[in-house]
Amino acid sequence: MTAAELATPRMDFELPPELEAHEPPEARGTPRDGVRLLHGQGSTVSHHRFTDLPGLLRGGDLLVVNTSGTLPASVPVAGAPLRVHFSTELADGRWLVEVRGADLGRRPGQPGPLRLPGGGTVTLEEPYSRGRLWFASVKTRTSVIEFLHRHGQPIRYPYVRRQWPIEAYQTVFATQPGSAEMPSAARPFTDRVVTRLVSAGVQIAPLVLHTGVASPEAHERPYPEWFRVPSGTARLVNETRAAGGRVVAVGTTAVRALETVAGEDGRVVAGEGWTDLIVTPARGVRAVDGLLTGLHEPKASHLDLLAAVVDRDLLARCYAEAVRAGYLWHEFGDVNLLLR
Incomplete structure (x- = not known):
C-alpha cells in the first residue's frame, strides 16, 4: 500500500x-x-x-x-441478551443511547422500555440516527452517573477480547x-x-x-x-x-x-x-x-x-x-x- x-x-x-x-x-x-x-x-x-x-x-x-x-457506560438489560450504551446526556434531561447485543454487535432496537439492574429503566422513544442512536428517557433511583458506576462496565468492542x-x-x-x-x-x-x-x-x-x-x-x-x-x-x-x-x-x-x-x-x-x-x-x-x-x-x-x-x-x-x-x-x- x-x-x-x-x-x-x-x-x-x-x-x-x-x-x-x-x-x-x-x-x-x-x-x-x-x-x-x-x-x-x-x-x-x-x-x-x-x-x-x-x-x-x-x-x-x-x-x-x-x-x-x-464512565462505565455499558449496562446489561434485565432478562435479555442486550446491553445499553449511555452516550450523551442532552439539555432536556434525556439521553442518547445505543443498543448492543451480548456479543457486542449493534442492534437496531425498537420503541419501548428496557429494564435495567437496580430497578432502572431506559425507554427508547425515537431514533436519532438510523439503526444506531436513540432518544431515550432514563429512570434510576440515583443519579445516572452513580447508577452507571454501580451497575455499568466500560464500553468495549469485539477487538478488545476481555473486560478491563x-x-x-x-x-x-x-x-x-x-x-x-x-x-x-x-x-x-x-x-x-x-x-x-x-x-x-x-x-x-x-x-x-x-x-x-x-x-x-x-x-x-x-x-x-x-x-x-x-x-x-x-x-x-x-x-x-x-x-x-x-x-x-x-x-x-x-x-x-x-x-x-x-x-x-x-x-x-x-x-x-x-x-x-x-x-x-x-x-x-x-x-x-x-x-x-x-x-x-x-x-x-x-x-x-x-x-x-x-x-x-x-x-x-x-x-x-x-x-x-x-x-x-x-x-x-x-x-x-x-x-x-
Whole structure:
C-alpha cells in the first residue's frame, strides 16, 4: 500500500486485523508512556516512542488536554441478551443511547422500555440516527452517573477480547466523569512525561468535552456533546499564538471544543454548552496548529478532522507508514503527532 493509494477523499485503506490493539499496553509489557508515536510534519514522517514527545515540541508551545473522565457506560438489560450504551446526556434531561447485543454487535432496537439492574429503566422513544442512536428517557433511583458506576462496565468492542477495569480507561488528566468512551489520545501521558514537558517550557491547559459513543459510520448525523472551555485556557491559547507558539490539541475532542469557541480570526473565548460542530477540511481549523491523536479506522469521520489540521498528502503518508511499520490501532494502541 502506498501513500497515493490512501490519498482518497474518504481515506479508505485496509487495516490488517493484527494491527488492532486487543488490550492495554501494560498487559503487553509496555508502560503507558512506552507506546509508539508517529510524527508527521511538512513532508517528513518519523518514528518515536511517546516519551520522546517533549523533544518534538518547543518551549512556548501549548498542549490543550481534555479532563473528562470515562464512565462505565455499558449496562446489561434485565432478562435479555442486550446491553445499553449511555452516550450523551442532552439539555432536556434525556439521553442518547445505543443498543448492543451480548456479543457486542449493534442492534437496531425498537420503541419501548428496557429494564435495567437496580430497578432502572431506559425507554427508547425515537431514533436519532438510523439503526444506531436513540432518544431515550432514563429512570434510576440515583443519579445516572452513580447508577452507571454501580451497575455499568466500560464500553468495549469485539477487538478488545476481555473486560478491563474502568481504571484502564482513565487518563492522567481525568477529573470530571462524563465521557461514554475514553478520550484516548491522552492515555499515554504519565506524571513523568508531564513533568518533562513543563520543564521544557511546554504549557498545558485544560478543557472538558464529554465524548459520546463512537460511530463506525462515515457520514452519520452529528450528535451534541457537552463541553467547557475555561477563561484561563482561552487566554493561554490566545497568548501562545500571539507569541508565535503552537497550540497542539490532545485528541479530536479538544479540537472540537476549541474550534467551537474560536472566531474567524482564531481568537478563542471561554464558553460551555452543547456542540455539534463538525470540523472538515472545507471549514478548516482556526485555533489549532497541531494534534496528538490515536490512529483512526478506514473511512472514519475523524479523518476529515485530521485533514483539516494537516494536508491530506501528509496524512496519507502517515497512515501508509503506520500500516507498513506495524503500529497498533484503537484506544489501547499507538499515537500520531501531526504538526503544521
